[in-house]
Amino acid sequence: MKAKELENIEKQTLMEEIFDQIDTYVMVLDNRNTVLIANKKVKEKYGNVIGKKCYEVHHKTPKAPDFCVMNCVKDGITGDTTFFDDAITKRWYDVSVSKILVGDKCFFVHLMTDVNEKHFREEKIIELNQALRVLNKILRHDILNNITVIMLSLEMMKTEDISLKNRALSAIQKSVELVNKMRDLETAISSGGELKTYDVKTKLAEIIISFPEIKFKVEGNCKILADEAIISVFNNLLRNAVIHGKADKVDIFMEKKSGFCTIKISDNGVGIPDVIKDKLFDEGVSYDENKGMGLGLYIVKKTIERYGGDVSFENNVPKGTTFILKLRNSL
DSSP states (O other), rough: HHHHHHHHHHHHHHHHHHHHHSEEEEEOOOOOSEEEOOHHHHHHHHHHOTTTTTHHHHTTTSOOOOOOHHHHHHSSSSSEEEEETTTTOOEEEEEEEEEEETTTTTEEEEEEEEHHHHHHHHHHHHHHHHHHHHHHIIIIIIHHHHHHHHHHHHHHSSSSHHHHHHHHHHHHHHHHHHHHHHHHHHHHHHHHOOOOOEHHHHHHHHTTTTTTTSEEEEEEEOOEEETTHHHHHHHHHIIIIIIITSSEEEEEEEEETTTTTEEEEOOSSOOOOOOGGGGGGGGGOOSTTTOOOHHHHHHHHHHHHHHTEEEEEEEEEESSEEEEEEEEEEE
């Protein structure tokens, strides 16, 4: 073997060794998005990718998605993006692509970094800031107003005016409820503990005894991934049925499908007004003569989202509302 050929082989071996030591996913592509070189980290994750298109590797699609950074680089735009790998790992990645010219040939260095933890830390910070804003609003306004009412009413306690005494008691009860709601909200948003297995039927049995005025029917069962905030979720939905829906009957149906548990909670109440349906889960939204703080369903939504699930609602037939929870099964 000639010295020049040996030198080229040594350089190629050295380059491959360097690529393999890089703690990120490195690929070299041609101008048709075909993988020419891949480092050890890519091969461990995806197997043999040489000769495949990069979008076949990352997205399991027959063509490049609209947000493909390769298209940006080819058009002369900086190639950086963040994407969620829904096809394989269910994780977030940062991707950057750089163009390299070797003689009259064009190559692209494709770098991909796992930023899943970083992404969720940033989301958690946003959620915590939202929670602080809500808590501060409650502390500044609602509780302060209730305590002011209590103080003024207690100053008049010498009078036999029953309405003043009832006003004081009502303000105290509202303050207690506010404190409990804030505790639920803090648990719903700021909890970062590991999710555990919960038997839904067992947990519901503990909760529904607090609603003796409701006739319950429970069918099916699931084991879900959750934490103690799930108690607040069920409590808020059942209280909503009683206080706002004026319901006296609630049917709960559960089924397992495709790794998820679907829980349907249907009441025979008055239903939800059309005017607030689009913003029902927003913070501060409440309705009817028993208007509260508008935190109950907001807490439900934030908790279910933290579990990686989904919550929605629909009209019940012939009347009332059905809330639909979709939660991950515990395997």
